[in-house]
Amino acid sequence: MFYLDLFAALNRRVDYVLIGGLAISLHGIERATMDIDVTVTMTPGNLSALVDMARELGMTPVLPVPLETLADLDQLAQWHRERNLEAFALRAPGLTGVTLDVLLYPPIDHAQLRSRAVTFRAGDIPIVVASIDDLIALKEAVGRPIDLADVAHLKRLKDV
Secondary structure, X not given: OHHHHHHHHHHHHOOEEEEXXXXXXXXXXXXXXXXXXXXXXXXXXXXXXXXXXXXXXXXXXXXXXXXXXXXXXXHHHHHHHHXXXXXXXXXXXOXXXXXXXXXXXXXXXXXXXXXHOEEEEEOXXXXXXXXXXXXXXXXXXXXXHHHHHHHHHHHHHHOO
């Protein structure tokens, strides 16, 4: 199964935190989503590991650029400044609509996200997931209607 293979590969190579709809589902809130949203440590070594992992899994960029562009910090920063690039999406092989969306510049520092993250297990595979409070902050920063609905559910979950 692609999702398990992805998280096994991420755990072997990449400093990441799962955010977004799948993270919300793992916290126990019913949320339909096909994409996998992560944030990663934005260092050359970690991004190179992410590129290697994507290549190993046969993933390709949604943008018409070489996969190695994901490890080019200067290029990513330029696209962020000039084109408002927020995430670098990687397409899963043979799975229509399934992407790994790498949030490049989250409103919360990755190290802080990581320090407060919780780990869930899918069988024997650990999945590092943003805390409820951090998911709330991330969703509030985006502010789309679906994100605000997620915030309401997450706040209710905190009160349980």
